[in-house]
Every structure is written in structure tokens, then in C-alpha cells.
Amino acid sequence: MCEDTSVGGHVFINYRGEDSESYAALLYVELCRRFGSELVFLDSESIPAGSDFVEELLSRVRHARVLLAVIGPRWLTVASAEGTPRILDPADWTRRELAEALAAGVKVIPVLTDGTDIPTGPELPSDIVALCRCQYRRLRRRDASVDLGRLGDELAAADPELAAAAARRVLTHAPAVMPSVPAGGSGDPAATYMSHHEPKGGGYSGRAVRGWHRYASVSHEVLFGVEQIIGRLRAGLRSTSGGWILCVRGAGGVGKTALAYEVARVAEQEGAFDRVLWTTVKGEASLLGIGEMSQPTWGDTVAGLADQLEVPLSASRTLWDRELGDAIRRQDAGTRFLTVVDNLESSGTATSIVDRLVELGFVRPHKLLLTSRWVVPDRWNLVKEQLVRGLAPKDAIALARHEGASDEQLSAAPDSAFSPIVRITEGNPYLIKLIVRRYLSSGLPLERVVQDLIAAAGHLGSQKDSLAHGARDYLFDGSLKELDRRAGSKAAHMLMAAFCVKRRGEEVDYGELKDISGLADAAFDDVLRCGCELELIQASNLNQRYSIHSLLYEFTVGPMEWLP
Ligand SMILES: Nc1ncnc2c1ncn2[C@@H]1O[C@H](COP(=O)(O)OP(=O)(O)OP(=O)(O)O)[C@@H](O)[C@H]1O
Numbered sequence: 001m002c003e004d005t006s007v008g009g010h011v012f013i014n015y016r017g018e019d020s021e022s023y024a025a026l027l028y029v030e031l032c033r034r035f036g037s038e039l040v041f042l043d044s045e046s047i048p049a050g051s052d053f054v055e056e057l058l059s060r061v062r063h064a065r066v067l068l069a070v071i072g073p074r075w076l077t078v079a080s081a082e083g084t085p086r087i088l089d090p091a092d093w094t095r096r097e098l099a100e101a102l103a104a105g106v107k108v109i110p111v112l113t114d115g116t117d118i119p120t121g122p123e124l125p126s127d128i129v130a131l132c133r134c135q136y137r138r139l140r141r142r143d144a145s146v147d148l149g150r151l152g153d154e155l156a157a158a159d160p161e162l163a164a165a166a167a168r169r170v171l172t173h174a175p176a177v178m179p180s181v182p183a184g185g186s187g188d189p190a191a192t193y194m195s196h197h198e199p200k201g202g203g204y205s206g207r208a209v210r211g212w213h214r215y216a217s218v219s220h221e222v223l224f225g226v227e228q229i230i231g232r233l234r235a236g237l238r239s240t241s242g243g244w245i246l247c248v249r250g251a252g253g254v255g256k257t258a259l260a261y262e263v264a265r266v267a268e269q270e271g272a273f274d275r276v277l278w279t280t281v282k283g284e285a286s287l288l289g290i291g292e293m294s295q296p297t298w299g300d301t302v303a304g305l306a307d308q309l310e311v312p313l314s315a316s317r318t319l320w321d322r323e324l325g326d327a328i329r330r331q332d333a334g335t336r337f338l339t340v341v342d343n344l345e346s347s348g349t350a351t352s353i354v355d356r357l358v359e360l361g362f363v364r365p366h367k368l369l370l371t372s373r374w375v376v377p378d379r380w381n382l383v384k385e386q387l388v389r390g391l392a393p394k395d396a397i398a399l400a401r402h403e404g405a406s407d408e409q410l411s412a413a414p415d416s417a418f419s420p421i422v423r424i425t426e427g428n429p430y431l432i433k434l435i436v437r438r439y440l441s442s443g444l445p446l447e448r449v450v451q452d453l454i455a456a457a458g459h460l461g462s463q464k465d466s467l468a469h470g471a472r473d474y475l476f477d478g479s480l481k482e483l484d485r486r487a488g489s490k491a492a493h494m495l496m497a498a499f500c501v502k503r504r505g506e507e508v509d510y511g512e513l514k515d516i517s518g519l520a521d522a523a524f525d526d527v528l529r530c531g532c533e534l535e536l537i538q539a540s541n542l543n544q545r546y547s548i549h550s551l552l553y554e555f556t557v558g559p560m561e562w563l564p
Pocket residue numbers: 218219220221222223224225226250251252253254255256257258259343371373391399429430433549550551
């Protein structure tokens with residue numbers, strides 16, 4: 001993202017949140033992948049903190065190379081609380097950005113989602129009436145990748161600078177795609193599982209995220225094979241007579257957090273809840289052994305929930321529970337919250353945290369959605385469990401192809417080439433991603449990567465609880481060695497050690513991570529970039545926060561000899 005408002009030449013995405021947020025995010029992901037995030041601008045979330053919001057936004061519009069106006073079926077009709085269509089309000093941001101672009105002579109391309117028609121002249125206020133004469137493009141959910149590809153091609157063909165930017169970029173990621181609509185789906189984008197939390201590109205991009213999304217650390221672009229399970233969870237959440245606590249249980253890396261995120265996002269979009277809240281239970285440093293939830297962990301949970309609910313907490317921690325509980329009880333009758341409690345890492349932790357949330361009033365009419373690797377004992381008689389298993393072979397293969405889309409040969413390989421991956425990972429999506437990344441970064445034949453893995457996993461697996469467990473350790477080991485090779489082993493060790501002094505599941509700010517690592521600026525940036533490229537590290541919130549997957553945390557903290 002450009003820091004200087006006078007720097008122009010970007011593609012500005014204009015959209016109405018309530019109408020077409022998913023499509024705008026989809027466009028953003030694809031255009032960032034293609035041209036680089038510094039050439040794409042998506043509304044106020046891309047504005048640096050502390051800058052003058054209005055001036056920044058309007059300056060961005062005036063300096064844009066092209067403005068894409070994403071228009072869906074509710075674009076004209078979304079109304080204020082008083083019932084006036086927003087578009088008729090001169091202060092409406094969607095309208096102001098468009099008016100500014102048209103007045104400044106910026107090229108405007110309406111992007112019509114699904115079956116929406118271009119608004120007619122009489123439907124538009126006078127300052128944006130020219131919109132109806134602009135040549136539009138269509139973005140259809142079912143053909144999203146085709147439409148996105150075509151739009152990107154046209155932008156590049158019309159603008160040499162964008163074409164040059166596209167040529168400079170190494171395309172490391174597949175285009176953003178929307179999976180097919182689940183059987184019985186509504187056709188509404190809300191029913192699809194394309195995620196739009198945070199675009200990825202070279203592992204080193206991302207936009208600021210709001211509200212509960214800020215607390216959820218997820219990295220998927222698309223989920224495979226989850227329609228049925230999401231359908232069941234959605235039904236459970238919609239029920240108003242039960243299912244007060246839903247627990248998603250499954251092995252590490254099987255996709256619990258990703259599922260909880262999508263289910264919460266869809267439930268919110270469907271209006272099943274007024275608010276979604278998210279808390280990730282951060283484990284104690286495993287160096288000290290995983291124990292019961294300690295006071296600071298519960299304090300973090302309360303502080304995070306209070307922040308999302310905009311409840312001020314007093315200086316004394318002893319009052320926090322009461323203050324949060326009071327805020328929950330003060331809600332109007334009929335208000336419903338969904339609170340996701342991610343990463344409950346032992347039955348003891350689960351019991352103690354859920355106990356407190358139940359006591360504070362977070363169930364009935366509100367609901368809790370838990371994720372855990374272990375059974376959560378139902379001492380409240382309120383828990384319904386949903387077990388998550390590895391992906392079915394066809395979904396595992398689809399994920400492997402998606403992850404390997406930048407490699408033409410891999411994506412064109414027959415299904416049988418992927419069978420060993422499916423077998424060794426037992427359909428675990430995290431392991432599948434690691435294997436494909438290993439293949440892409442090693443430059444070795446897939447067969448060889450798989451053979452090495454089977455040999456190593458068989459050996460390790462005999463000592464651990466499953467083949468997948470052994471495969472995981474082997475893959476982490478390989479990726480960490482690759483990080484050593486690329487960034488130098490000292491820098492690699494110092495960076496990973498910096499994550500290990502934090503707690504499992506915890507995100508760390510860029511500055512803090514650099515301080516803890518003790519690395520100098522350039523060396524730190526270099527190793528961080530390599531870590532992101534190897535998918536060992538996830539970046540979020542405009543690359544200001546970083547985390548490692550809980551399985552990698554356990555792996556790195558476990559063998560002490562790996563630490564410097
Ligand atoms: N169905 C899926 N399709 C594609 N990718 C997936 C799917 N499920 C999970 N993933 C990806 O696999 C990885 C692991 O998923 P996730 O972190 O949700 O697992 P988890 O069960 O929460 O693990 P843990 O127990 O360690 O917290 C993530 O990178 C996620 O994006």
C-alpha cells in the first residue's frame with residue numbers, strides 16, 4: 001500500500017459493504033495477486049492509522065488510474081435507519097467516491113455482480129449519473145475465476161504500468177476462486193465459502209481487518225469439502241431451542257479454526273446473530289508444560305471480548321468479570337451474540353473457560369462455538385459436538401491442486417499422482433498444504449518428495465500416534481531447514497525462538513517480534529519474508545501482526561535442541 005497520498009496509479013475498488021463486500025474482497029485478492037497490493041486500494045481499511053480519513057480517501061480516488069464500482073442487487077436500495085436509500089444521501093461514501101472519480105476524469109468501470117443490471121439514469125443522483133453510461137463488466141459467482149481473469153487482462157492491456165507490474169510479479173498464488181454452491185445452497189454469496197478476511201500474495205500482504213475478524217487468525221482463501229459440515233453447524237446455530245454450545249472437535253490442523261471462522265462469518269451474514277465475538281485461548285508456553293488456564297489467559301479473553309463489545313474495563317482486573325457480565329445482561333431482549341472460543345487446549349481449560357462464560361451470560365439466548373482437539377465435558381448439559389475428520393480423497397486432491405496451481409505440471413497431473421499425499425496426510429489439510437509447499441520449494445520430483453516423506457513418516461510414526469503425526473514433524477523439519485538455507489540459520493533460529501517465548505496461538509506485532517528476535521532491521525525483514533513465503537509464518541492486519549500455526553509452535557518448542 002502506498003503511504004504517500006500523492007502517489008497514484010492504482011486501481012481503486014468502490015463498493016457498498018452491505019451489498020457486495022464478498023465480491024469487493026474477491027476482486028481485491030485477485031488484483032493484489034496480479035498487480036501487487038501497492039497498486040490496489042480497497043476503501044478506508046487500507047488507510048494508514050492516524051491519517052486524515054476524508055482527505056486520504058478522496059485523494060486516493062482522484063489519483064486512481066481506474067475505479068472499479070462493484071454493484072450488486074442491493075446497491076441502490078440499501079437504506080439508512082430512517083428508510084432513505086443511502087445512494088440519495090450526498091454524504092454516502094460509495095456515492096462520494098464515485099462523484100469524485102467522475103469529476104476528476106478517472107476511468108470508472110462498473111462491475112456488476114451476478115444478474116444485477118446497470119442502474120439507469122433516473123435511478124442515479126445527478127453527480128454520478130454518468131455512471132450509467134460507463135462500460136461495465138460482469139462478475140458472476142459461478143464463473144468468478146473466468147471473469148476475474150478477463151477483467152485483470154483488460155486492465156493490464158489498457159495500462160502499460162499495470163501490465164509492467166503484472167510482469168514483474170512472481171505469481172506464487174492461485175487466483176482467488178469461489179467454490180461451487182453447496183447442494184441446496186441459496187445462490188447468495190453468503191452461502192459460499194470463499195474467505196475474504198485477508199488477501200495473500202507472496203505471503204507478505206494483507207489488509208487491516210475489523211471487529212471480531214481481528215481476533216481470528218486464519219489463512220485460507222477457499223475451503224474444500226466442508227459444505228456438509230458447515231451445513232450441519234449452520235443448522236445447529238440457527239436453532240433457537242437448543243445447541244447453545246456447539247463444539248467442533250478434531251485433530252490438530254484438520255481445519256477446526258477455519259471452519260469456525262466460516263461458520264461464524266456466514267451466520268453473521270445470514271443475520272442469525274446480531275454480533276459475533278471471537279476469542280483465541282492462548283496456551284501457556286509449552287516449555288513450562290501445558291497446564292490449566294491461568295489468570296492472565298482469562299484476563300486476555302475478557303479484555304478481548306470487552307474490546308469487541310466496546311465495554312470499557314476499569315483499572316482493577318478483579319472488576320472485569322462483573323463489568324463484562326453486566327454489559328451482556330444490559331443487551332436488549334432479542335439480541336443474540338455468537339461467541340467463538342477457539343483453541344481450547346485441554347478438557348480442564350475448556351471446563352474452566354466455558355464455566356465462566358456461562359456464568360457471565362454468554363449462553364441462552366446467546367451461543368458459544370468452541371474448537372478443541374479434545375472432548376469438552378458437558379457439565380452444563382448444553383454441548384453438541386461436531387467431529388471433524390480429514391478431507392475425503394477428492395477434496396484432498398482438489399486442495400493439493402489449488403495449493404500447487406502456480407506449477408503447471410502439478411496442476412495437470414492425474415489424480416493418481418496425488419494418492420500418496422492423500423494417504424500419508426490422512427486428508428489433513430494442513431499437512432497437504434505443507435507437502436505441496438515442500439514440493440514447490442524443493443524443486444524435487446513429487447514422487448521423490450512423497451517417497452522421502454513416507455520413509456521418514458513411517459519411521460517417526462512408529463514412535464508417535466499416527467503416520468500423519470510423523471509426516472508433520474518431517475515436513476516442519478524440512479521447511480525449517482529451508483528457512484535456514486534461505487535466510488541463514490542464525491536468523492532463522494532467532495526468529496522462530498521469538499515466537500516460542502510467546503504463548504501458543506498468540507499473534508505478535510512486527511516491532512515486538514523484531515525486538516524479541518534481536519535481529520537487525522534488514523536481516524529481520526529478510527527472514528520474516530522467507531518464513532511467510534514458506535508458509536511457516538502467517539501475516540495479518542496489514543502485515544503488522546504475525547503468528548505461527550499451533551502445530552508448528554508445538555514442534556519448535558518441543559525439541560529444545562532446535563533452539564539456539
Ligand atoms: N477444508 C479445507 N480446505 C482447505 N484448506 C483448509 C481446510 N481446512 C483447513 N484448511 C487449512 O489448513 C490449515 C489448518 O487449519 P486450521 O488451523 O483451521 O486447523 P485446526 O484444526 O484449527 O488446527 P489446531 O488444532 O492446531 O488449532 C490452515 O492453513 C487452513 O487454512
